[in-house]
Amino acid sequence: DVKVTQSSRYLVKRTGEKVFLECVQDMDHENMFWYRQDPGLGLRLIYFSYDVKMKEKGDIPEGYSVSREKKERFSLILESASTNQTSMYLCASSLSGQNIQYFGAGTRLSVL
């Protein structure tokens, strides 16, 4: 079974802090994604990566950056956390040519 692991289920941070959300997949997938999930808005794509060191902006990249130094790991970075970034963050991965995304359990981030 594909396993996508997000390092934290819950995080509480203060406004202005630098925040790292980590995601690791164990199936050698080329593609990895970061979404945020908000009530009534569904999932919105923040960034995705189709290879090591490659990244593409999604629909809402402002205030976020990403890092993919190794194939299995995709990090989401909030350079200076703000209260409007309080949300559920979901990581996903997929194999190139296979049209299915596999999701982690999510990280619920609260910025106070």
Added chain:
Amino acid sequence: GNSVTQMEGPVTLSEEAFLTINCTYTATGYPSLFWYVQYPGEGLQLLLKATKADDKGSNKGFEATYRKETTSFHLEKGSVQVSDSAVYFCALSNQYNFNKFYFGSGTKLNVKP
């Protein structure tokens, strides 16, 4: 552009009732269509998919048929169980860019005993 619209919830049903969750889409080309399910406290799991017009995806008693003429992919189940309580997301991916998925806003289903 690409977008997915699904019915707002929550939907509350009694056990063994019939379920329909409506989903319509807008897409360029010929998208693949998906239903994902999110159980409480978990990430999304693929429930079923269909890759071309008139295909029917099915899994765990759920079904959805890809209707190109009405641009719809409605989710149905003949007899729901309490364990089906979850949030259901309709999604599409475009043939020109398999890397990107477009999700609906989600529909919460509550099934009462």
